[in-house]
Amino acid sequence: MPRATRSAIGPRRLHPGAWWLWALGLGAAASRTTNPLLLLLIVAVAGYVVAVRRSTEPWARSYGTFLKLALVVLGIRLVFTVLLGSAVGGTHVVLTLPQLPLPDWAQGVRIGGRVTLEALLFSLYQSLRLATLLICVGAANSLASPSRLLRTLPGALYEAGVAAVVAMTFAPNLVADVQRVRTARRLRGRSDKGIKALLSVGLPVLESALERSVSLAAAMDSRGFGRTADVPPRIARTTGALTLLGLLGVCVACYGLLSADGGGWAFPVLLLGLLAAGAGLALGGRRSLRTRYRPDPWAWREWSVAGSGAAVAGLLILLSLRDPAGFNPTVVPPSWPTLPVLPALAVLLGLLPAFVAPSPAPSSLPPRQP
Known part of the structure; x- marks a missing residue:
């Protein structure tokens, strides 16, 4: 699309796929380590990029929700370790x-008892890694527009993409509706706390969600959603086989890349899986009759953002094979984790989107009235 047309319709926006590739790269890097210093550094990098490049759209406010969810996951894991124990033993008893005495058939399970420092550290490191993965997903969800991401999907995945986008946008829209209704109650002098206020807020929120669903269904029906072209059965079967085998190959290769013994065979399997899945999606796209209005460009900014995430993931995978101890500090006996220099510098490459991505566009919604 010509540059003048893009500037005429508003500020330049980064391709949503670039944000997701960047976030998935940070998540892949986080999955390679249990070092809390590296994990917190990844969280800081993701948070800084979100702070400087997040827009003011309703779906962009979901990052705080993912942060709270990550803290809940962290707390639940530690509470379970305290109450139910851990498979990791230790000699440093904290409390x-x-x-609670249990019957003989429940051997191996305990409720209460000794809580050791080693068990707490093991649970903390493992849950912090899961919390970091959730934060990376939340960063992508708050930076990439779900509706624009749907437009970039191949035709073969359009139906599944609609369901995924509706699922991803439900929680942010629900949070925005709750905040809007609570603000309206406060402006009218009513309390927004307590069970009674919660019940009175629920009805308007559910009504708004129902109205959005009906409007979405009407818009999809008016645009001919679901209309497909006729293709020969042989091509349809070939498409399904290529897509299924390709996605299975990608899953197996990703598992091999994340494990310690899959460095030799995982990369060729990943390439073959991507080729097979790409061919299946290209053939499946022939069934779709939809067109794209003003497609999002993929320029050097998108390559830089996606490449920074891929660089972080690739460098941490290679460095973790060279120095496993620095990426996974020991908990038996407990040791103070240290921040390895080279992996920390590699994680800092994830800050590149904060400088090369375009500034966030203003919200398309009218400002709130005080």
């Missing part, structure tokens, strides 16, 4: 709880 001792009254232990």
